[in-house]
Amino acid sequence: MAVDVLRALAVFGMVWMHFVPTGWLEPTPRGHDWPGVLEWMNGFLDTRARSVFFLLAGVSVALMTGGARPFAGTALRRAHGRIAVRAGVLLLLGLGLEQVSGKPNIITAYTGWLLFLLPWTRVRARLLFVAAGVFAVAAPVFQIARANRGQDWGFLPPVGPGAPELPQGLAVLVHPGDWLAVFQSYVFNTDTCYALPLLLAGLAIGRLDLRERAVRVRMAVTGAGITVGGWLASWLLLGPLGLGTAIDRFQEALMAPPPLPPMPPLPADGSLPELPPVPPELPPMPKVPWAELWAMSKPGPGIAEYSVLQVVWMVGVSLALLGGLLLLTEKRAWQRVLWPLAAMGGMAMTWYFVQDVISSRFLGHDPGGFGHAPQSFVPYALFAVAALVLSVLWRRFFRRGPLEALVHRVTTASVPRREG
Template identity: 90%
Template sequence: MITEPMAGRAPKAARRRGRAREGSPGGRLPAVDVLRALAILGMVWMHFVPTGWLEPTPPGHDWPGVLEWLNGFLDTRARSVFFLLAGVSVALMTGGARPFAGTALRRARGRIAVRAGALLLLGLGLEQVSGTPNIITAYTGWLLFLLPWTRMRARLLFGAAGVFAVAAPVFQIARANHGRGWGFLPEVGPGAPELPQGLAVLAHPGDWLAVFQSYVFNVDTFYALPLLLAGLAIGRLDLRERAVRVRMALTGAGIVAGGWLASWLVLGPLGLGAAIDRFQAELMAPPPMPPMPALPADGALPDVPPELPELPPMPKVPWAELWAMSKPGPGIAEYSALQILWLVGVCLALLGALLLLTERGPWQRVLWPAAAMGSMAMTWYFVQDVITSRFLGEGPGGFGHAPQSLVPYALFAVAALVGSVLWRRLFRRGPLEALVHRATTAAVPHR
């Protein structure tokens, strides 16, 4: 009497576990979506850049201290969490703690490659509308970069992330100091070729190599590489095991505390901070104007205009930047190996804590709006990019957008949370997420 019902339930349970291992929506981890929502809210903050509480602060006036601190602290950090979560997503799509092999792995890789192509078209379409590059397009290269690493276990991936965490900032500093003559880097500044933007890229194959260089060798890509691998490593942990969640939270907290302490020791008592202070002072100081060439004695303009003198070179980036944390520290995130390690610790601690919280029913209900928003992260990123580029007005001198108060950001955050809850009660995925999913499963069916 008992064995027959149990036998009937076993295949269903096995199918559910199989779907969860393949990273299907049925196997989603709400904690990952909550952390993704926090990353999106932080990135949207950096795009809105609130300068006042109820009214924007006029140019030339001091911002409220809290808002100024938040703008400095969230800069690079919010998108860094987003970079790392891209790796977590790829890990979950390729088996999580039990990586796929054989046909299952080839199928998963095929879906990821198709997903990358769909994101490229979406990103170019968004760039066509907004007129500025966006992170969705960058996802194309990141997903393809991670494909060869999907066979590896967590330990090897953490080791590779550690190597890249040092190599990437070293390359960034060397490039800033000596990279003007490196031919494989994209040209920037005056005289650089103007590349097509948006969907126009597809109609100019002659510019594809230059566009490829601008995507692959830009500052964000090198900064993202160790975070992508660290995310892939985290996704290879058994995130459904309570002991793993506890270790993640404790290890992450230890890395965060140790990172701050190491940076303070190196920059303070050990004295390397002085080099960074000199660099920052030279960077912020206005460059001396070179003398203009003298005109002929008769005052007549020459037929051929004289060559303008070269501007003084940028100050050299000190190698002490490798140990410097950004806001509230003096460092620049892209140059700091310690900052990358610290951010991995932050993500470990946050994700571990959120995984533990979402084990409990009350916290699941409290965090459900954020989880719903995180599951629609691509849709909300698309929406906010259109809003900030088209509806916030042009900033001083034609750069960026007009100064904003906290009100537009708060309205967007509330609308995104409420809209996500309402949408997810009716539909399984967000609008853009569903579009990408349909394209992916049509090209590479699950079976």
């Protein structure tokens, strides 16, 4: 129940990320200041809601393979088969959603992430935490190196104006010649690099005995300590130790307008001068400073995908929240209070699909910006209330959400509980 409640909180954050409220009752026109709370929330939730989803994916794989008592032998092979089938179903669902919404989504990436976790299900929790720590350092280092020097790395997919246009949606299935490029785009994209340490940390957490009260208390206390320690470490490194200066210069260079070619002098006869040609290419991006490794995003100055501390901090937050929710749900009163959220969290996949279609098809497109047109807080509030109410009503009669039931039926039919 606690896992589903945490998943519901992540759903609320994810929908906020996609709806991007810019005003309370009316959207804020582009170029005007947003209400401070809404602007802060948009920055704060930008990567953090999906971070919780990444970590919970690892927890789910751990629970599907035995939890604190990992499966072995035939039971583990059967669990691996079900996870592999689940990954294939998610690929088809993600491509289908892309076909409907007209934009990429994160569901297709989960196909590779689930398969990535399969060999790690044989590893003990302590070693999984160590592996998560290694990836938490290696992934941001790779991200910064790629941003600064990765244009010539042959294993990376081509990007930019000269890159080939890959098929989208279900068309991917009928273009086998593009499968390698599509695979590269999923494996080496920013989301995958950022997700890997969180997936492994979630797998490690799922290997703990989550039914033991002592484990729950240690999770809550340790998570709170990591959360506070992460913020303090980032503040100390960027402030008193001066690493924030390099990040400030980097952000100023990002925001600076590109230099224009010099204007020719005015002709003596008073005619208009011939304008210089526009440069055919944009100036090179400024180098990402290595200080980004220690800078967390909003309200800090960093970029989440470049930060080691951001990943560590999100593991701490997730540990604290999950441990606290596990402690709360020991009480029947709190079980009743939190049950509506658990009902919604149990339908997270369904609600992801619904909000993705709504945000891409019904919120309008902003040709001058990124994504859809600016929204007020009203669409988000209506969606959140409707999703919560409908989840409660649905779960009164059905054990799983619509898409969750579909995935479950396909996986159990493909890999029965008993062989033969």
